[in-house]
Amino acid sequence: MNLQNIVRLCARNQQLTFFVKVGTHKTPHSRVFLKSAFAASRFPAQFESRLVSTEAFDINKRESLSQTTLKKVKLQFRKYKLRVAGFKLYESIADQIDYAAFMTKLEMPDTFNSWFMLTELHVWMLMARLMANPYEGRTLRNFLVEALWKDVTTRSKKLGSEHMSIVRTQIYELNEGFQAALVLYDEGLLSNDKILASALWRRFYNQDCKSAHHLEAMIHYVRHSMQMLDSTELEDLIDGKKLHWIHIEKVFEELKKK
Numbered sequence: 001m002n003l004q005n006i007v008r009l010c011a012r013n014q015q016l017t018f019f020v021k022v023g024t025h026k027t028p029h030s031r032v033f034l035k036s037a038f039a040a041s042r043f044p045a046q047f048e049s050r051l052v053s054t055e056a057f058d059i060n061k062r063e064s065l066s067q068t069t070l071k072k073v074k075l076q077f078r079k080y081k082l083r084v085a086g087f088k089l090y091e092s093i094a095d096q097i098d099y100a101a102f103m104t105k106l107e108m109p110d111t112f113n114s115w116f117m118l119t120e121l122h123v124w125m126l127m128a129r130l131m132a133n134p135y136e137g138r139t140l141r142n143f144l145v146e147a148l149w150k151d152v153t154t155r156s157k158k159l160g161s162e163h164m165s166i167v168r169t170q171i172y173e174l175n176e177g178f179q180a181a182l183v184l185y186d187e188g189l190l191s192n193d194k195i196l197a198s199a200l201w202r203r204f205y206n207q208d209c210k211s212a213h214h215l216e217a218m219i220h221y222v223r224h225s226m227q228m229l230d231s232t233e234l235e236d237l238i239d240g241k242k243l244h245w246i247h248i249e250k251v252f253e254e255l256k257k258k
Contacts (some may be wrong), residue, residue, distance in 0.1 A: 129229035
């Protein structure tokens with residue numbers, strides 16, 4: 001039966017039904033409104049002229065080429081700005097955190113592993129703050145982590161690991177520990193100080209804490225730092241506003257007063 005016969009057959013019911021061929025199968029009972037001279041002349045009162053598509057859109061609201069291009073340029077510029085902000089946030093850790101003071105007060109050895117544990121902790125705190133803003137915060141977080149691994153790769157090479165296979169193996173092992181640390185620290189952040197202390201003892205101190213006083217100081221440091229970060233607007237982080245990390249020596253001084 002051809003299309004004209006189908007049209008005549010269905011005209012009595014004021015509807016147009018036909019078979020849409022999809023691959024080797026035919027799907028019946030598909031309704032469409034045809035924008036054509038034939039349909040308009042056949043059914044001038046029953047069928048409204050409209051577009052037929054897999055996606056509905058208003059043709060009157062279509063953006064011009066210049067508007068579309070401008071929007072894409074803005075998105076790319078914003079992404080570039082977030083990338084720069086992510087790397088600057090990472091640099092702020094190196095610029096503002098006194099690694100030597102941490103290692104002295106907490107009796108940590110001056111090693112690559114100690115440096116990574118301290119950096120990892122601060123990167124995690126920034127990540128926790130950024131994820132409060134799901135879209136741009138997530139993008140900024142990804143660039144922050146990218147900056148971390150670029151720095152780790154550079155430092156690994158400087159330590160004498162010239163072969164890329166060795167560097168990749170080291171980074172893979174660090175990354176596995178990093179992912180585990182995020183889970184531990186997140187649980188501690190959302191729980192009480194006992195859970196946070198357990199996370200710090202297992203990851204930061206590698207189950208070898210010299211003193212309970214040191215562990216208490218680190219709990220205080222994390223809570224104070226998260227309070228500072230949570231009070232900072234996302235745009236301030238993107239624009240490079242200086243973060244006021246509390247100095248570890250000040251933490252010990254405050255604990256002595258209690």
